[in-house]
Amino acid sequence: xxxxxxxxxxxxxxxxxxxxxxxxxxxxxxxxxxxxxxxxxxxxxxxxxxxxxxxxxxxxxxxxxxxxxxxxxxxxxxxxxxxxxxxxxxxxxxxxxxxxxxxxxxxxxxxxxxxxxxxxxxxxxxxxxxxxxxxxxxxxxxxxxxxxxxxxxxxxxxxxxxxxxxxxxxxxxxxxxxxxxxxxxxxxxxxxxxxxxxxxxxxxxxxxxxxxxxxxxxxxxxxxxx
Numbered sequence: 001x002x003x004x005x006x007x008x009x010x011x012x013x014x015x016x017x018x019x020x021x022x023x024x025x026x027x028x029x030x031x032x033x034x035x036x037x038x039x040x041x042x043x044x045x046x047x048x049x050x051x052x053x054x055x056x057x058x059x060x061x062x063x064x065x066x067x068x069x070x071x072x073x074x075x076x077x078x079x080x081x082x083x084x085x086x087x088x089x090x091x092x093x094x095x096x097x098x099x100x101x102x103x104x105x106x107x108x109x110x111x112x113x114x115x116x117x118x119x120x121x122x123x124x125x126x127x128x129x130x131x132x133x134x135x136x137x138x139x140x141x142x143x144x145x146x147x148x149x150x151x152x153x154x155x156x157x158x159x160x161x162x163x164x165x166x167x168x169x170x171x172x173x174x175x176x177x178x179x180x181x182x183x184x185x186x187x188x189x190x191x192x193x194x195x196x197x198x199x200x201x202x203x204x205x206x207x208x209x210x211x212x213x214x215x216x217x218x219x220x221x222x223x224x225x226x
Contacts, residue, residue: 003048010191012056012085021084021111022052028107029075036099038075049193055081057191057199058135058160064088068133071123071148072096076104077137078162083116094119094126123148124218130154137162142202143174143225147215150181153206159183160203167200177226182208 003022004014014022026047033039041050055078062068066089070079073093083091093116095101101120108116119126134149134157142161149159163170171185178185186205193199215221 003052006048006053007056007085010053010056010059012059014085018084021113022048022081024110025076025080025084025107026052028103028110032103032106036103038100038103051075051077052081054078054162054193054199055137056085057162057189057193057201058082059085060133060160062086062089062133065090066133067092067129067131068135069094069119069131069152071134071136071152072138073104074100074137076107078135079116080104080107080111080113083113084111087114090115090117092117092119092131094121094123096120096122122218123152124215126152130157132157133160134158135160135162140222141173141225142167142170143177144221146174146177146181146183146204147221147226148218150178150183150204150206151210151214153183155182155206155209157206158186158203159206160201163200163202165198167198167202171202178204180211180226181214182206182210 004019026044058078068089069092071094073079073095079091079093093104101118104118134153136145153159183204184207186203189201191199
């Protein structure tokens with residue numbers, strides 16, 4: 001099934017330019033994956049569903065100039081698909097691996113994307129501005145992701161966690177961490193991703209400042225989650 005057909009079922013309509021950008025992005029991912037280990041998914045249909053469509057489950061009424069930081073962006077998910085569909089977003093791709101940043105820069109250049117920046121650093125090294133939205137499409141549990149994302153989220157901004165069938169259990173486990181870090185559950189959105197099963201987007205609003213001691217070093221976050 002074509003990507004634009006898949007997205008229309010989710011209420012997202014693409015222009016011809018956006019369709020072309022996604023098609024080129026998939027081609028670049030397949031080409032570069034022969035040199036770098038970017039993804040285990042190497043067929044176009046798999047990329048459309050498991051990367052592009054999955055990333056766009058984060059659909060929002062983004063306002064002009066809203067900022068979003070994709071932490072641990074890897075090959076650009078979900079940040080680049082969101083940027084293609086929501087050009088009004090200013091997207092930041094935080095990725096510590098130099099080879100992946102080289103790939104991201106080439107995608108941005110060839111797709112002609114504007115207002116999208118690469119932050120080649122580890123999360124704990126970043127000391128810059130806060131963001132309206134933060135997200136991470138990693139495999140870490142929510143109590144770990146919360147300490148990576150919430151301190152980077154401005155007050156009244158949102159941390160959008162992308163989770164699978166264990167999302168509710170992880171949310172219960174992460175309750176203490178979310179509270180300590182200044183967050184509060186805003187809503188949960190459930191959906192089924194074609195052939196991939198249950199997905200839940202956990203929207204956590206930052207309702208107060210995060211204590212200055214967070215985030216801790218990543219090794220400590222993993223060893224002793226909040």
